[in-house]
Amino acid sequence: MRGLAFFNLDTKSTGIIEGIRNASGVTVDQRRNRVYVGGADGLFFLNDNKVSEQLPVKDNIQYLYFKDVIFFVNKRREAYRFDYGVVSPLQEVQGIAIDKLIVDDEYNMFFLQNRKLFRVKLGTRAVNTHERFTVDAITVDFNYKPFVSTTNGLYVYNKYKYALDKVSSIVDLKELVFNRLGEPIYVVEDHLIKLKNPVTYLHD
CATH class of the missing domain: 2.40.10 (Thrombin, subunit H)
Structure with missing residues (x-):
């Protein structure tokens, strides 16, 4: 148990x-x-x-x-x-098998199905796919900006391009969260790691 x-x-x-x-x-x-x-x-x-x-x-x-x-x-x-x-x-994904989900600051919902990433705007049923990525973890920072950990690095969602931008080469994350300072805390194998610097990305 x-x-x-x-x-x-x-x-x-x-x-x-x-x-x-x-x-x-x-x-x-x-x-x-x-x-x-x-x-x-x-x-x-x-x-x-x-x-x-x-x-x-x-x-x-x-x-x-x-x-x-x-x-x-x-x-x-x-x-x-x-x-x-x-x-x-959740009407937007009713009938769809879901493993994990997050909602960003623009009310886009990202969800995983068998380690594949999909996106749907809350209030709609128009599901988009980011199928080229094999995903280990999804999360948001304190401002609800979405981050996606994949088998070839860490990405942040770019709402202007409707695409994922790579921000780090770190891989094999089991879980990822952020504190109020924007510092990532993640699990690799059986280790809990906290970085003292925020992950950099292009601010709005």
């Missing part, structure tokens, strides 16, 4: 979060500084004491993402949104 732990980058403190069976998805509401966790028994949030409290979602959650509302993918690879206590299918 998979558990959940935390590691504070500033204080170096660690701990175990109890009460979430097979924790698979973790996401953060940056505005409220609230952590949500998905597991075999549904959706949870961590209170100020790092104690898990269950929300009214009963599903086997494999992946979570937060932007304005909670998006989640279940074990059947179906995508849903959870908003004001209501679960509804």
Whole structure:
């Protein structure tokens, strides 16, 4: 059974979060500084004491993402949104198998299916593909700019060209996140690595 732990980058403190069976998805509401966790028994949030409290979602959650509302993918690879206590299918990709998804600052949703990258504008069903890339991880920075880790490097989405621009040659990332300073934190094999400089890209 998979558990959940935390590691504070500033204080170096660690701990175990109890009460979430097979924790698979973790996401953060940056505005409220609230952590949500998905597991075999549904959706949870961590209170100020790092104690898990269950929300009214009963599903086997494999992946979570937060932007304005909670998006989640279940074990059947179906995508849903959870908003004001209501679960509804993500109409833009209904009937499409999803592994992971992110939403950027322009409300483009990027999603993975068998390590292939696709893009759809929320509110539409016009799915575009970035099929030449084999993807290991997708994420956004603190400003919701999308980053895509592939087998030949790290890319950022260029909304003016509707294309991915390469920003680093780093490969084999299992996961990638950014802190508030824009510094990347990533997992390679079994190592957690934090870079002290932001990833450079062309600002808007």
